[in-house]
Amino acid sequence: MDTQQNTALTRALAEVPGPLPTSGVIHITIPHTDRFTVVGNHLAQHPDLSCTAVGLAVRIQSLPQGTEVSIKALTARCQEGERRIAAALRELEAHGYLQRFRHRLPGQKVITRTVFCNQPAALSHPRSQTPVAAPAQAPIPAPARSLTHVPGPDPEPDPAPVPPVPPVHPVPPGTSAPETPVPPPPPPAPPFVPLVPPPTAPKPPRPPLPQPGTLTPELDRAATALLSDLRRHAPQFTLSEDDIRQLAPAVASWLERDAHPDTIRPTLTDDLPQPLRHPVKLLKHRLTALLPPPLPGACDLAAPARPRVVVTPFQTCDDCDRAFRSPDPGHCRDCRETREHRGEDVRVAA
Structure with missing residues (x-):
């Protein structure tokens, strides 16, 4: 079997046109006759797409119309x-190869439609500017010539067909011929703008690690001991001395806000992603994003x-014993009005 395979490979290499390269890949191209899909180099050599995204795009492009391409269907x-x-799929959607949108059916049912475009850049140009390849026509075989046939002068080519001239209606004198309205050109198609920013878009800067108000020796000692003890509870957090020295001020800010070590430890080590590739980055994120506020004071x-x-308060009138409000x-x-009318003294509340 090895001899046959080596012989076939040697024969195929001998049929490769041109000199073989001294390094790099050597292509043995065998034309396809059935069951093949044309893939552009803009997808196969995309600089920003992962190999998984490129392979999945080729798989989707090779499927027939109406095939289910949901996440679960592709996983199967x-x-x-x-x-x-x-x-x-998110990568393909960010670069315009894939579009997913909601569609409401007549029965008030909402489904998700998936559209795959093999050339997203072509959507930004009007369809009228896109060249359309003419269908290839089979060549017409020339008639067989006899051995005694003497070639004569070539016949003159047929003249080009003249398009029919529309009839001209006479125009009355003193009037101008009506102008034929020219239809306005179609508006250009709007450029295709992906809804999701590409993965290469600049990311916002990360927030800095929290710092305590005053890093006392007691706080620094307690924070260093807590970080060094994490490996007893989670072996993934076996930190180096430089990492502990970098994370100690952030832990000290937690201790400064009266967070107990038994509360800090499970907050940092519970519910870990699998696999955990960057434990120090995870600790930085949790120490910054989950920082508790300072405890409120007694006031x-x-x-x-x-x-x-x-x-x-209510008062009682000295004359009629009626209740009224007065200090x-x-x-x-x-x-009071009666006494004023009589000219008598009136006791008025201050």
Whole structure:
């Protein structure tokens, strides 16, 4: 079997046109006659797409119309898991090869439609500018010539067909011929803009690690001991001295805010991603994103004082014993008016 394979390979290499390269890949190109898909180099050599995304795009492009290409359907067809396929689909969607949108059916049912375009860059140009290849016609075989046939002069080519001239209607004198309205050119198609930014877009800077107000020796010692002890609870967090020295101020800020070490430890080590490739980056993210606020003081926890409402007490009129509101005892309004009319002394509340 080895001899046959080597003989076939040697024969195929001998048929490769031109000199063989001294290094790199050597292509043995055998033309396809059936079951093949044309893939452009803009996809096969895309600088920003992963190999998983390129292979998945080729797989989708080779499927017939109407084939289900959801994440679960592709997982059943491919060896990759759902996470890698979902990430590859997001890459294709970011670069315009894939589009997913919601479509409402007449029965109020909403489904997800998936559209795959083999040339996303062509969507940004109008369809009228896209050259359309003419269908290839089979060559017409020339008639067989006899051995005694003497070639004569070539016949003159047929003249080009003249298009028919439309009839001209006479125009009355003094009137101008009506102008034929020229239809306006179609508006250019809007450029295709991906809804998701590409993976190469600049990412926002990461927030800095929290720093304590005052890094005392006690806080630094406690933070260093907590980071060094993490490997007892999670072997993935076997940190170096430089990592501990870099993360100690952030842990000290947690301790400064009265966070207990038994609370900090599970917050940093629980629910880890599998596999954990960058433990130091995970600790930086959790120490920054999950930093608790400082504990409120006793004055902050006190109930706010309600505004004091001054209530005017009731008084009893000295003349008619009628009740009225006044800060000081005296006469009611009616009795004051009567006494003023009589000229008598009136006790008016201050």
